[in-house]
Structure formats: C-alpha cells, structure tokens
Amino acid sequence: xxxxxxxxxxxxxxxxxxxxxxxxxxxxxxxxxxxxxxxxxxxxxxxxxxxxxxxxxxxxxxxxxxxxxxxxxxxxxxxxxxxxxxxxxxxxxxxxxxxxxxxxxxxxxxxxxxxxxxxxxxxxxxxxxxxxxxxxxxxxxxxxxxxxxxxxxxxxxxxxxxxxxxxxxxxxxxxxxxxxxxxxxxxxxxxxxxxxxxxxxxxxxxxxxxxxxxxxxxxxxxxxxxxxxxxxxxxxxxxxxxxxxxxx
Amino acid sequence: xxxxxxxxxxxxxxxxxxxxxxxxxxxxxxxxxxxxxxxxxxxxxxxxxxxxxxxxxxxxxxxxxxxxxxxxxxxxxxxxxxxxxxxxxxxxxxxxxxxxxxxxxxxxxxxxxxxxxxxxxxxxxxxxxxxxxxxxxxxxxxxxxxxxxxxxxxxxxxxxxxxxxxxxxxxxxxxxxxxxxxxxxxxxxxxxxxxxxxxxxxxxxxxxxxxxxxxxxxxxxxxxxxxxxxxxxxxxxxxxxxxxxxxx
Numbered sequence: 001x002x003x004x005x006x007x008x009x010x011x012x013x014x015x016x017x018x019x020x021x022x023x024x025x026x027x028x029x030x031x032x033x034x035x036x037x038x039x040x041x042x043x044x045x046x047x048x049x050x051x052x053x054x055x056x057x058x059x060x061x062x063x064x065x066x067x068x069x070x071x072x073x074x075x076x077x078x079x080x081x082x083x084x085x086x087x088x089x090x091x092x093x094x095x096x097x098x099x100x101x102x103x104x105x106x107x108x109x110x111x112x113x114x115x116x117x118x119x120x121x122x123x124x125x126x127x128x129x130x131x132x133x134x135x136x137x138x139x140x141x142x143x144x145x146x147x148x149x150x151x152x153x154x155x156x157x158x159x160x161x162x163x164x165x166x167x168x169x170x171x172x173x174x175x176x177x178x179x180x181x182x183x184x185x186x187x188x189x190x191x192x193x194x195x196x197x198x199x200x201x202x203x204x205x206x207x208x209x210x211x212x213x214x215x216x217x218x219x220x221x222x223x224x225x226x227x228x229x230x231x232x233x234x235x236x237x238x239x240x241x242x243x244x245x246x247x248x
Numbered sequence: 249x250x251x252x253x254x255x256x257x258x259x260x261x262x263x264x265x266x267x268x269x270x271x272x273x274x275x276x277x278x279x280x281x282x283x284x285x286x287x288x289x290x291x292x293x294x295x296x297x298x299x300x301x302x303x304x305x306x307x308x309x310x311x312x313x314x315x316x317x318x319x320x321x322x323x324x325x326x327x328x329x330x331x332x333x334x335x336x337x338x339x340x341x342x343x344x345x346x347x348x349x350x351x352x353x354x355x356x357x358x359x360x361x362x363x364x365x366x367x368x369x370x371x372x373x374x375x376x377x378x379x380x381x382x383x384x385x386x387x388x389x390x391x392x393x394x395x396x397x398x399x400x401x402x403x404x405x406x407x408x409x410x411x412x413x414x415x416x417x418x419x420x421x422x423x424x425x426x427x428x429x430x431x432x433x434x435x436x437x438x439x440x441x442x443x444x445x446x447x448x449x450x451x452x453x454x455x456x457x458x459x460x461x462x463x464x465x466x467x468x469x470x471x472x473x474x475x476x477x478x479x480x481x482x483x484x485x486x487x488x489x490x491x492x493x494x495x496x
Contacts, residue, residue, distance in 0.1 A: 016343045023304050023345035031301040032354055038297050042290035049286050053279040056271050095264045097271035106280055106375045113368045120361045127354045 025135050026158040032128050033149035039121045046114045047072065053107045058096045060089055069118050076111040138222035141234025142215070142241070143197060150193050151219065161220075162227035169223075170194065170216035199245050211245055273383050274406040277376065281397035284372050291365045295320065298362060301355045306344045308337055317366050324359040386470035389482025390463070390489070391445060398441050399467065410475035417471075418442060418464035447493050459493055 047068040054075055055062040061083045065071045074083065081091045099107075125146065132145040136158060139148040154172040155161035161169070171178055173192030181188045191212035194200060203211045218237040225233055295316040302323055303310040309331045313319045322331065329339045347355075373394065380393040384406060387396040402420040403409035409417070419426055421440030429436045439460035442448060451459045466485040473481055 016341070019343045020345055025348075025351065027304065028301075028347075028351050028354075031297070031304075035297050035301065035358060038293045042293055045286045045290055049279070049283050053276075053283065056275065056279075093264070095267045097268055099276075100273075102375070102378070103273065103276050106276075106372065109368065109371055110283060113364065116361065116364055120357065123357055124354065127350070130350070 024157070025131065026152055029128065029131050029135065029149050030153040030157075032124055032131070033146070033153050036121060036124050036128070036146070039117055039124065043068070043114060043117045043121070046110065046117065050075075050107070050110050050114060053110065056097050057099050057104060057107065058083060058094065060084060060087060060094055060096070072111045072114045072118070076108055076115055136223070136226040137232055138225045138234035138237070139219060141232075142218050142222050142238050143194075147193065147196050150196075154193065158223070158227050162223040164220065164223075166213075166216040166220035169220050170212050199241060203245065207245075214241060214244065272405070273379065274400055277379050277383065277397050278401040278405075280372055280376050280379070281394070281401050284369060284376070284394070287365055287369045287372065291316070291362060291369070294358065294362045294365065298323075298355070298358050301358065304345050305347050305352060305355065306331060306342065308332060308342055308344070309335060320359045320362045320366070324356055324363055384471070384474040385480055386473045386482035386485070387467060389480075390466050390470050390486050391442075395441065395444050398444075402441065406471070406475050410471040412468065412471075414461075414464040414468035417468050418460050447489065451493065455493075462489060462492065 050072060051062055058075070058080050061075070061080070062071070064087055065074070080094070080096070084091050084094060128149055129140075129145040132140040132148055136148060136152070139151070139161075142148075143151060151169065151172055152158060152161060155164060155169075164172075171189055171192045172194075174189035175192075177186065177189035180186045190209035191200065194212050194215055195208070197211075197215055199215065200208055200211055218241055222234055222237055224230075298320060299310055306323070306328050309323070309328070310319070312335055313322070328342070328344070332339050332342060376397050377388075377393040380388040380396055384396060384400070387399070387409075390396075391399060399417065399420055400406060400409060403412060403417075412420075419437055419440045420442070422437035423440075425434065425437035428434045438457035439448065442460050442463055443456070445459075445463055447463065448456055448459055466489055470482055470485060473479075
C-alpha cells in the first residue's frame with residue numbers, strides 16, 4: 001500500500017528544494033535596482049527637510065547651491081562662516097538666525113544621515129555594475145548597468161526579457177502612456193525608460209523614436225545572447241549603434 | 249531732501265535683522281518632529297525592501313519576527329545558521345536560497361543603513377525631549393515630548409497653540425474627518441493626534457471623547473502658561489488628569 005504520509009513529506013522536501021534552487025541572480029539585481037530607487041525616494045524626502053531646516057540658519061548658502069549631494073556634504077563639513085565666505089558674503093549680514101549649538105547639531109546630524117544614504121547609493125551602484133557585467137554582459141554593454149537593471153526589473157527576469165519582442169522592450173516603462181494611447185487618448189509613446197540612455201539624451205526630439213527603436217532592437221538581441229549564455233557580442237552591437245547615431 | 253537710496257538700504261537692513269530675529273526655537277522643534285516623521289517614512293520604505301530582499305535568503309526567519317527594528321538589527325549581526333538555530337530550525341532544511349557572499353553583503357549593507365536610520369530617529373527623540381522640556385515644560389509634562397511636538401507642529405507655533413480654544417486642540421490632526429462631518433458626511437471626530445496619548449490608549453472606546461476633551465483642556469492651559477512663561481504647573485495638571493482617568 002502507498003504510505004501517504006511519507007509521500008507527502010517527501011513531496012514537501014522536493015518542493016522546498018525546488019523553491020530553494022529557483023532563485024537566480026537576476027532576481028537579486030532587481031532587488032538592488034529597486035533599492036536604489038527606494039534610496040532616491042528617501043534621500044529626496046530628507047534633502048527637502050534639510051534645506052528647510054538648515055535654511056533657517058543659513059538661507060543664503062542654501063539658496064545658492066543646487067546640487068543636493070554637494071549641499072549636504074558641504075554643510076556637514078564646513079562652518080557657516082566659511083560657507084558664506086565662499087560666496088563672498090559676510091556672516092554678520094546674513095539673514096539666517098543664530099542657532100544654539102545643540103539645535104545646529106540636530107540639523108547637521110540629518111545632513112550626516114543623508115550623506116550616509118548617498119554613499120549607500122554609490123555602494124549599490126558599484127554592486128550593480130559588477131553583478132550586471134557578470135550576469136548580462138551584453139545588455140550592460142549596450143544599456144549600461146543602471147538602465148540595464150531597470151529594464152530587467154520592468155521585464156521581471158532575464159528569461160522574460162529575452163522572450164520579449166523588441167517593440168515591447170522599446171516601451172518598457174511607458175505602459176501608462178501606451179494604454180492611454182490604446183484607449184484613444186493621447187499620442188503613442190516612442191520610448192519608456194530607454195529615454196535615459198546617453199544616445200537618446202543627445203538625439204534630437206524628432207529622432208528619438210528612431211534611436212529608441214534601434215536601441216531596443218540591439219537590447220533584445222543582447223538579452224537573448226545573455227539568457228542563452230552565448231559569446232560576448234555587446235561591443236559590436238554597441239559600436240553599430242554609435243556609428244549610426246553618435247556623430248549626428 | 250530725502251535720500252531715497254539710503255532710506256531703501258537702511259530699510260533692507262532693518263528687515264534683514266527682523267527676519268534674523270524672527271526665528272524662535274519652537275520652529276526648530278517643528279522641524280525636528282517633522283524630521284522624525286520623514287525618518288519613519290524612509291525606514292518603512294527600506295524595511296519593506298529588506299524583508300523582500302533578505303527573505304529570499306532566509307524566509308523562515310524573516311517571517312518569524314514582527315518587529316522591524318529587531319529584524320534589521322539581528323540579521324546585520326548574526327549569521328543565517330544562528331538565526332535559524334534560535335528558531336530551532338536546521339539550516340540545511342531552510343527554503344532560503346544560497347547567496348554568494350557579495351550578494352548577501354549588499355542586502356546586509358541595506359540592513360546597516362536601516363539601523364543607522366533607526367538610531368538617527370532615537371537621537372532626534374532625545375533632542376526633542378530636551379528641547380521640549382526647555383521650551384514648553386508644561387505641555388511636555390502632560391502630553392509627552394513627541395505628542396507635544398506634534399501638537400505644536402499642527403498648530404504652527406507655540407504662540408498659535410496658546411491662542412487656540414481647547415476644542416480646537418482636541419481635534420488637531422482630525423481636520424479631514426471634521427470637515428467631512430461639517431459637509432454632513434460621517435460622524436464628528438472626537439480626537440485628533442491626541443489619540444496617541446497613553447491615557448487615551450488605556451481608555452475604553454466610549455470614554456475616549458471624554459478623555460480627549462479633558463486632555464485638550466489641560467493642554468490648552470499648559471500652552472498658555474508656556475507661552476507667557478508662567479511658573480511650572482504641568483505636574484499638577486497631569487496629576488488631576490490621572491486621578492480622574494487612570495484607575496478606570
């Protein structure tokens with residue numbers, strides 16, 4: 001007779017092992033790129049707070065600097081006097097209020113936390129760069145590690161992106177605009193996250209659809225090569241694209 | 249004749265000085281309490297990411313622990329084996345995938361960033377506690393530093409909270425429900441952020457309106473005393489409240 005209890009236990013064992021081995025490294029890449037996005041969200045919350053808070057103390061400097069990263073770095077390391085001197089302003093004539101030391105410390109502690117977040121983001125970028133060049137060297141060669149990982153996360157896995165037609169890859173990230181268009185409202189989108197690619201940024205408005213199409217074309221080839229672990233062709237694909245679009 | 253140019257310059261000087269001296273410390277308290285809320289937002293984003301990411305590696309432990317802070321602390325400091333041992337589970341039978349070291353490091357780096365955020369929050373709480381007991385000792389005695397600061401931030405300043413009737417203080421933070429009620433949709437709210445007060449938490453549902461009213465009463469007295477820098481009466485007000493509500 002069949003021992004159902006034993007059968008069940010063995011089945012659970014098998015399933016557990018299947019679950020355990022189902023994880024592929026592309027899933028981790030997707031986690032990392034999503035984490036970069038989370039970090040961006042968090043640091044933008046913090047930098048708004050910091051600019052408001054520190055702005056009471058030193059409004060002239062807060063207004064003078066646009067880069068958030070530099071702003072947070074500088075105020076954590078330099079005194080108000082030196083910061084104003086770098087703008088050729090006199091501290092005595094500043095509109096900023098005088099903070100007690102403990103109040104200033106609290107604001108600067110926020111700046112330090114924010115700096116930690118920025119360096120965490122850099123760490124993640126480096127991690128992604130390495131992992132992407134190991135797992136999808138071809139996609140990375142064409143799209144770069146960040147954009148490549150973003151495409152991967154939109155597709156869901158390296159297997160799925162290798163199965164997508166290039167016209168879908170072209171529009172990854174533009175789903176909302178696409179379905180708006182399908183419902184008859186608005187123009188058809190010409191690109192999704194691909195817009196972040198350097199070739200797109202340098203292209204003229206009217207050429208962007210063309211560039212996006214060519215990019216998606218090559219990325220879809222690269223994805224297939226990566227998934228089936230073919231030999232490296234990323235440099236050739238990239239050279240072809242650059243020859244076609246770079247000079248213009 | 250009047251020298252308009254000079255007049256203008258002097259006027260600007262005066263305005264600058266007025267702006268400079270217009271900052272009071274309650275504004276900084278409001279920044280700090282808002283920053284605590286920002287920190288909560290950021291850490292909840294991160295902890296969701298961490299649970300998903302680390303969950304691939306060690307799903308059994310991730311599911312077993314509810315406290316986010318402990319979760320992040322423990323995984324940053326202990327190995328998977330030890331964590332599973334504490335749950336009396338065997339590592340070999342875990343469903344979690346085997347991570348390469350560099351992949352695991354990335355997830356643990358996130359845990360470390362999250363831990364930093366948690367300790368930053370604790371720092372802010374301590375700062376608030378000190379600042380609140382200096383600036384509004386009476387409000388702090390009754391409502392505690394965090395809730396007190398929250399009320400302050402909803403009112404806008406210590407001056408404004410001292411001018412509010414206690415019925416408004418009772419509903420600070422319930423504006424949405426209040427206006428919904430005024431439009432004729434829904435019941436009138438009985439309390440706003442005051443619901444976080446320990447006396448409210450221990451009160452029965454049907455008594456909450458009563459407790460909130462009494463609390464708001466005393467807080468409105470305390471706010472007036474704080475704004476006009478009267479002598480400390482917070483302990484007496486608090487004792488009155490506790491005598492009335494604590495035993496039930």
